[in-house]
Amino acid sequence: MTREFSPEPVDPVLIDELLDIARRAPSAGFSQGVHFVVLSGEQVERFWSVTAADEWFSGRRSGVMQASIIVLPFAVAREYTARYSEPDKIAFGLDDAANWPVPFWLTDTAMATQNLLLLLEDRGLGALYFGVFEGCDVFFRELGVPDDAQTIGVIAIGHRAATDRPSGSPRARGRRPLGELVHRNRW
Numbered sequence: 780m781t782r783e784f785s786p787e788p789v790d791p792v793l794i795d796e797l798l799d800i801a802r803r804a805p806s807a808g809f810s811q812g813v814h815f816v817v818l819s820g821e822q823v824e825r826f827w828s829v830t831a832a833d834e835w836f837s838g839r840r841s842g843v844m845q846a847s848i849i850v851l852p853f854a855v856a857r858e859y860t861a862r863y864s865e866p867d868k869i870a871f872g873l874d875d876a877a878n879w880p881v882p883f884w885l886t887d888t889a890m891a892t893q894n895l896l897l898l899l900e901d902r903g904l905g906a907l908y909f910g911v912f913e914g915c916d917v918f919f920r921e922l923g924v925p926d927d928a929q930t931i932g933v934i935a936i937g938h939r940a941a942t943d944r945p946s947g948s949p950r951a952r953g954r955r956p957l958g959e960l961v962h963r964n965r966w
């Protein structure tokens with residue numbers, strides 16, 4: 780993660796290109812109910828103020844607020860249940876969201892989001908993925924986001940400042956040993 784961006788703007792056309800690659804993530808039933816709202820210019824300013832994220836970051840990591848672009852990923856369950864209502868899928872009984880053992884609209888959105896984070900890194904850009912703030916509901920309504928679109932987080936994007944240093948939780952806690960997490964042949 781990058782937590783200090785430089786003021787240099789990011790080309791929005793590049794973000795569109797990367798999103799077109801990022802969305803080629805696995806998609807249950809190829810439902811593709813993964814949406815992105817891309818904010819630039821004044822809308823980025825508005826994101827910080829309406830959601831009160833500026834209050835949080837200004838005292839901690841003000842460099843985050845230099846982000847040039849913000850991408851908001853959303854999952855739409857309705858588009859998955861509609862897909863699973865089609866003749867080739869109806870037998871699974873997943874035409875009702877309550878029947879899904881795993882909400883694949885969330886996993887699909889997370890996988891596409893991770894693709895974007897990797898692509899940004901590959902292109903030499905920086906990004907911070909973080910959780911949504913309370914004021915987001917108001918802001919999303921203002922943006923015309925459908926009520927049933929589910930947010931999974933926020934991606935702030937920019938050029939990494941020369942002074943950016945590793946920060947956040949990984950500085951305070953180590954990476955867990957692989958053997959604690961990878962279980963071979965049995966847990």
Ligand SMILES: Cc1cc2nc3c(=O)[nH]c(=O)nc-3n(C[C@H](O)[C@H](O)[C@H](O)COP(=O)(O)O)c2cc1C
Binds near residue numbers: 781908910948
């Ligand atoms: C769901 C989620 C929420 C996060 N929220 C924040 C946040 O509010 N502020 C922040 O600085 N980092 C946030 N992060 C970033 C994590 O701290 C970071 O990815 C993790 O510590 C690993 O650091 P690295 O990606 O730099 O290796 C969040 C990550 C996830 C997955």
